[in-house]
Amino acid sequence: MTTTNEITEAPARLDYARTVPKVFRVMIALDAAAREGVDPSLVELVQMRTSQLNGCAYCLDMHTKDARKAGETDERIYLLPVWQEAPAGVYSARERAALALAEEIARIGGGVSDAVYARAAAHFEEAELAQLISVCFTINAWNRINVATRKSPGTV
Known part of the structure; x- marks a missing residue:
């Protein structure tokens, strides 16, 4: 019997990289190209914030570890789910504009508002x-991809 405190792990569904290697390689290349010129x-x-919103434990685990390796502070990682309420000095105005944009893109149902887009455009060159x-x-x-295939955190 499962109690409310037990965590049950759903089995992985398929190994995406092995099953569609050509698509996986293109995704890796797209990811690398997308990052070019953006502060790591x-x-x-x-x-991390997008992965939180999308419920992707695998990506959240991986990017949190990557952020720590890159020198990100525990405070900024811990406060990320509530970045809007975090004290003024925790995230810069530029970071806040990027996080607002990321959230609206993740929650695409209503589109990206003009206000959020304008805020991001004020902080970033085209x-x-x-x-x-x-x-x-x-x-x-x-x-x-990782939610659909149930990719397990910690398997990087």
């Missing part, structure tokens, strides 16, 4: 904004 710390924040949007749609794609 910002990329990790956006990827080419960098396009790269940031690319990071957002790429992590959303990874989240969907």
Whole structure:
């Protein structure tokens, strides 16, 4: 019998990289291209926040570890789910604009509002904004692949 405190792990469904290697290689290349010219710390924040919203434990685990290796602080990682309520000095205005954009892209149902887009455009040059949007749609794609295939955290 399962109690409310027990965690049951659902079995993985398929090995995506092995099953569709050509698609997987293209995704790796897309991910690398999307990151070009974007601050690596910002990329990790956006990827962690998007993975939180999409319920992708695999990506959240991986990008949290990557962020720590890159020097990200525990405070910023812990406060990421509530970044809007975090004290002013925790995230820069630029990071907050990127996180707001990432959230609206992840929750695409209502589209990206003019206010959020304008806020991001005020902090990023056009080419960098396009790269940031690319990071957002790429992590959303990874989240969907890993949730659909039940990729298990910690298997990087």
